[in-house]
Amino acid sequence: MDRRELLKMIALATGSAVIGGEFFLSGCTSGAKTEAGFTPTTISLLDEIGETILPATSTPGAKEAQVGQFMKLYVTECYPQVVQDVFMNGISQLQETCKKKHGKLFMDSSVEERAALLNDLEKESKEYNAAQAKKDMPAYEELKKKNRSDQFIASPQHYYTMIKQLTLLGFFTSKQGATLAMRHVSVPGRYDGALPYKKGDKAYS
Amino acid sequence: MADNTFEAIVVGSGISGGWAAKELTERGLKTLMLERGHDIKHVTDYEQSNKPVWQYPHRGGRTQKMIEEYPVLKRDYPLNERSLHWWVKDSECPYTETKRFDWFRGYHVGGRSLMWGRQTYRWSDIDFGANAKDGIAVDWPIRYKDIEPWYTHVEKFAGIQGTYENLPQLPDSHFLPGMPLNVVEKDVAARVKQHYNNKRTIIIGRTAHVTEPIPGRTPCQYRNMCANGCPFGAYFSTQSSTLPAAVATGNLTLRPFSIVTEIIYDKDTKKAKGVRVLDSETNQTYEFFSKVVFVCASSFNSTWLLMNSATNIWPEGLGSSSGELGHNVMDHHFRCGASGDVDGFEDKYYYGFRPTGFYVPRFRNLPGDEKRNYLRGFGYQGAANRQGWSREVREMSIGADLKDMLAEPGPWRIGATAFGEILPYHDNTISLDKTKQDKWKLPVLAMNVTIRENEKNMRVDMQNDMKEMLEAAGVKNVNTYDNEYFPGMGIHEMGTARMGNDPKTSVLNANNQVWDCQNVFVTDGACMTSASCVNPSLTYMAMTARAANFAVDELKKGNL
Numbered sequence: 169m170d171r172r173e174l175l176k177m178i179a180l181a182t183g184s185a186v187i188g189g190e191f192f193l194s195g196c197t198s199g200a201k202t203e204a205g206f207t208p209t210t211i212s213l214l215d216e217i218g219e220t221i222l223p224a225t226s227t228p229g230a231k232e233a234q235v236g237q238f239m240k241l242y243v244t245e246c247y248p249q250v251v252q253d254v255f256m257n258g259i260s261q262l263q264e265t266c267k268k269k270h271g272k273l274f275m276d277s278s279v280e281e282r283a284a285l286l287n288d289l290e291k292e293s294k295e296y297n298a299a300q301a302k303k304d305m306p307a308y309e310e311l312k313k314k315n316r317s318d319q320f321i322a323s324p325q326h327y328y329t330m331i332k333q334l335t336l337l338g339f340f341t342s343k344q345g346a347t348l349a350m351r352h353v354s355v356p357g358r359y360d361g362a363l364p365y366k367k368g369d370k371a372y373s
Numbered sequence: 374m375a376d377n378t379f380e381a382i383v384v385g386s387g388i389s390g391g392w393a394a395k396e397l398t399e400r401g402l403k404t405l406m407l408e409r410g411h412d413i414k415h416v417t418d419y420e421q422s423n424k425p426v427w428q429y430p431h432r433g434g435r436t437q438k439m440i441e442e443y444p445v446l447k448r449d450y451p452l453n454e455r456s457l458h459w460w461v462k463d464s465e466c467p468y469t470e471t472k473r474f475d476w477f478r479g480y481h482v483g484g485r486s487l488m489w490g491r492q493t494y495r496w497s498d499i500d501f502g503a504n505a506k507d508g509i510a511v512d513w514p515i516r517y518k519d520i521e522p523w524y525t526h527v528e529k530f531a532g533i534q535g536t537y538e539n540l541p542q543l544p545d546s547h548f549l550p551g552m553p554l555n556v557v558e559k560d561v562a563a564r565v566k567q568h569y570n571n572k573r574t575i576i577i578g579r580t581a582h583v584t585e586p587i588p589g590r591t592p593c594q595y596r597n598m599c600a601n602g603c604p605f606g607a608y609f610s611t612q613s614s615t616l617p618a619a620v621a622t623g624n625l626t627l628r629p630f631s632i633v634t635e636i637i638y639d640k641d642t643k644k645a646k647g648v649r650v651l652d653s654e655t656n657q658t659y660e661f662f663s664k665v666v667f668v669c670a671s672s673f674n675s676t677w678l679l680m681n682s683a684t685n686i687w688p689e690g691l692g693s694s695s696g697e698l699g700h701n702v703m704d705h706h707f708r709c710g711a712s713g714d715v716d717g718f719e720d721k722y723y724y725g726f727r728p729t730g731f732y733v734p735r736f737r738n739l740p741g742d743e744k745r746n747y748l749r750g751f752g753y754q755g756a757a758n759r760q761g762w763s764r765e766v767r768e769m770s771i772g773a774d775l776k777d778m779l780a781e782p783g784p785w786r787i788g789a790t791a792f793g794e795i796l797p798y799h800d801n802t803i804s805l806d807k808t809k810q811d812k813w814k815l816p817v818l819a820m821n822v823t824i825r826e827n828e829k830n831m832r833v834d835m836q837n838d839m840k841e842m843l844e845a846a847g848v849k850n851v852n853t854y855d856n857e858y859f860p861g862m863g864i865h866e867m868g869t870a871r872m873g874n875d876p877k878t879s880v881l882n883a884n885n886q887v888w889d890c891q892n893v894f895v896t897d898g899a900c901m902t903s904a905s906c907v908n909p910s911l912t913y914m915a916m917t918a919r920a921a922n923f924a925v926d927e928l929k930k931g932n933l
Contacts, residue, residue: 222776229776245436283771290770317857318448340762340779341432346425349780350762354425356595356725361555365722371761371782372724373426 202252203244210259211236213274217262218335220282228344230335238338239331251324258327265289286328293326300325346373375662379405379626381924382648382663384633384678387484388910389669389897389917391615392527396921397667398624402928405661406619407631409653409670410480413459413487415612419602421455429454448475449862451488456600459488465812474820475861476673482629483611484671485864488600491580491608491728492754493533494907495524495544499739504903507748510701510797511873513902514883517544523915530618531609531914532587534729535579543734543752543907549584551577552593556721557757557785558731564846573736573842578729578754581609581911589617595725608728630654632813636666636691636893638683644892644933645691651813665892665924665933669917672898673803676869677818679880679887679895680805692870692880692887692895699804701797701871702822703904705863709832710753711839712788713851722759722782730756733789733842735906737834747830748796751906753839755789787848791835792863794906796827801860803869822860832858865909867901885920892933896920 218230218239243255262285266274269288270281277285300323308320324330339345346352350373380402383393394406416422426432433454435447445463446452452460461478468476479485498517505512521544528547536551554562554577562575582593590613591605599608606613619625628650635649637660647662668675676699680690687693733753737745760783769775806819836853843851873879876888881900887893896917898909905912927933 221771222779223773225773225776227776227780241430242432242434245438246431246434248437286771312857315857318859336762336779337432341426343425343427345780346427349776352425354423354596359552359595359723359725359727361553361558361723361727363722363724365720365782367719368781369722370780371759372726 202247202249202256203240205256206240206244211240213259214239214331216275216282217286217331218339220279220286221332221335222339227349230339233339233342233344235335235338235342238342239334242334242338243330247330251330254324254327255330258330261327262289262331289326289328290332293328293332296326297329340373377660378647378662379403380663380928381405381665381667382407382661383667383669384648385409385484385668385670385674385897386482386611386616386627387479387669387671387897388486388489388611389913390484390667391486391611391619392914392917393667393669393894393896393921394619394625395530395615396918397665397925398619398622400922400925401622401624402665402925403624403626404619405626405628405663407633407648407650407661408482408484408627408629409632410482410629412482412627412629413602413612415606415617416602416604419604420458421601422598422604424455424601445475446477448859449477451477456488466817467809467811468817469806469809469819471819471821472823473859474822475859476820476866477861477864478671482627483616486610487602487612489610489910490908491582491599492732492908493528493531493535493546493579493581493911494732494752495546496520496905496907496912497542497544499542500903500905500907503749503905504797509748510799511871511875511878511902514872514874514879519883520912520915520919523919524911527911527914527918531581531614532583532590533579533911534577534582534584534593536577538574538576538734540574540734542736542739546579546911548579551579552582552584552727552729553577554731555723555727555757557715557718557787560718561715561757561787561843561846561848562731565842568845569736569842573733575731575733578732580729582607582728590614593728595727597726597728599728631659632815633670633678634658634681634815636668636678636682636890637662638686638691638890640683640686643890645890651815653813656813664928665894667917667921667924668893668895668899669897672866672869672901673818675895675897675899676803677805679870681816683890687889691893692889694889695876695878695880697799697871697878698880699802699869700799701868701902702801702803702820702860703795703797703865703867703901704822704860705792705865705904705906705908706795706824706828706832706858707790707792707863708858709835709853709855710755710788710790711836711843711851711853712755712786713843713848715757715785715787715848718785730754731789733839737838745830745834747827747834749794749827749831749906751791751793751831751835753789753791755787755839757785757787759783759785787843789839791832791839792906792908793828793831793835794904795824797868797871797903798825801868820860824858824860865898865904867898867904867909870895870899871902872900873902884923885916892924894920894924 214236215231218235222230381397381404383406386408535548593607632651650659682691735750737750762779801822870880872881
């Protein structure tokens with residue numbers, strides 16, 4: 169089996185974040201409904217949320233990598249319907265939460281207000297996911313006992329977790345992220361297993 | 374010679390078929406190689422071989438549409454945006470799962486030699502003697518000394534990188550310079566070696582990559598994009614290696630889109646006359662004739678072909694007189710092991726992406742060892758790496774610092790997955806399901822395979838032993854895992870036409886000849902009498918080269 173896939177498998181097993189992994193075995197969907205939900209306004213909003221998570225510095229940020237456009241494609245074509253619904257509803261929930269906290273929509277909020285909101289959502293989403301996982305556990309254990317853990321379908325995660333995961337995935341696998349935020353050498357030509365490294369050196373993508 | 378008559382026919386063009394074609398043509402036989410799928414030309418047809426991740430719309434992932442269209446492939450890693458075009462469409466080639474069986478196939482010139490994991494290990498006499506020692510199934514009709522020269526023969530041509538270790542359970546190959554372990558793997562290897570007093574070792578994973586130029590092949594460039602096809606020809610495949618050699622002889626005819634539906638058996642001479650072919654594009658049927666037939670269609674399809682042949686003589690098919698045809702299915706069970714965090718080494722990283730990891734040769738149930746509550750053993754494949762951008766960062770959730778941190782390599786982790794031997798159980802079977810047909814109206818296979826107590830007991834050690842080794846080496850937060858294994862997932866299908874000493878209990882003899890029809894040779898995974906715990910492809914190569922040269926010698930003597 170492919171080495172990278174093997175490592176991914178190890179990562180999955182140890183609970184490291186593997187983007188999209190939890191959706192691999194989920195059910196069916198048709199994409200049309202969700203695609204219509206991604207208006208240019210939604211995409212701009214997702215770009216700005218992405219930019220708050222991974223802002224432009226001396227290297228490009230999430231907006232330049234067009235993570236909003238990427239989320240539209242990925243949610244529409246790769247997420248099962250039930251997860252798509254959580255994502256789409258999440259966008260309105262995020263705006264509601266923003267209004268409650270700052271009295272205005274995300275796009276009208278300052279950089280600091282945006283950051284404060286996402287920090288809140290980070291906390292909320294982690295607690296939510298932990299509770300969902302706990303709730304799912306008996307069903308999972310039951311299937312695992314029968315050697316059928318492959319039939320387990322996890323409850324969807326918090327919508328903010330999805331936005332954040334897709335921001336990271338969309339950014340670090342984009343040309344900007346992979347070649348400018350990180351380093352990319354398309355043909356390394358040799359292997360050095362003890363390369364000297366100092367803090368600040370970028371990872372190879 | 375008529376244009377439908379050859380001296381040899383090879384069914385299949387994967388690792389085994391490619392070797393059969395090379396050896397037979399180089400020994401001067403006019404050879405027809407039949408491949409059921411389409412052609413893939415070396416380098417020029419590797420459409421994705423230079424494609425960076427950002428050029429994939431879903432960044433290499435899988436869409437819901439893919440999941441719907443590939444109900445089997447979706448069960449594991451093969452369903453992804455990068456290499457989907459090389460895996461068989463489930464809908465065109467269905468099969469029956471009496472019990473869940475994951476069958477991942479590649480129907481095209483080169484077969485799975487294009488997509489394989491490239492891990493290459495010799496068997497030892499501990500493996501060839503295992504059935505006899507344990508008194509299960511039947512004894513192998515050959516020993517290490519019979520195949521050793523052929524391992525060397527294929528290794529010199531295929532190009533195997535690795536390091537000389539002088540281990541009795543894992544004989545050294547003829548090696549090109551080995552790829553190095555990285556700094557963390559070396560450290561862990563040294564600690565493990567000391568802790569276990571040399572009884573457990575961590576070595577570089579031996580693979581069919583060239584690390585020095587050999588004719589027509591450029592050394593590995595450390596992109597780790599093998600699964601897309603290598604434009605440098607750095608890993609062994611039919612395309613990079615055996616096919617050009619066979620073509621160069623002028624003796625090879627390759628016919629893609631050729632599903633071999635039957636071996637034509639002549640009951641008067643008790644030999645095969647040739648094969649019947651269904652053109653998968655035109656649905657026309659053809660007959661081709663030859664003196665010998667090499668069946669290298671991949672384990673289960675080779676047996677499917679035998680089951681569909683000479684049924685007027687043997688209702689269960691050619692080679693079925695022993696009652697063993699379709700029985701004794703094996704694979705390697707895996708998807709469990711352990712992993713953990715490595716402290717330190719923050720001042721070290723790596724350059725290049727190595728297409729292999731480390732390997733831990735089998736250390737359980739070796740001669741003279743304490744016996745475990747299971748027979749046979751397992752090896753590990755693993756790696757140490759610095760974590761990437763998808764890692765969990767506790768300290769911060771958003772912002773410039775998060776971006777900078779994730780753009781840098783994270784802390785080191787190390788982990789390994791065990792690959793264990795599955796015993797040959799008579800009632801682990803494939804059979805013809807005549808109630809279901811594929812796209813070409815051909816009957817399909819039904820799989821009825823499970824793992825048993827022996828494998829389940831082994832899985833406990835497969836997890837705990839790696840945990841113990843990593844902890845002994847100072848690795849922190851070590852966790853074991855078992856992601857569950859279903860038969861077939863190893864993509865190491867073996868058995869169903871086993872070799873043996875007795876025509877009453879085996880399908881093939883010591884030279885891979887079908888006992889019931891001695892000019893038909895089966896040299897792919899179908900021939901395996903037991904499974905060992907090491908990756909099987911190198912053994913198929915050696916077995917095929919050995920049988921092909923035997924066949925030519927016998928033809929010259931007038932014995933076939």
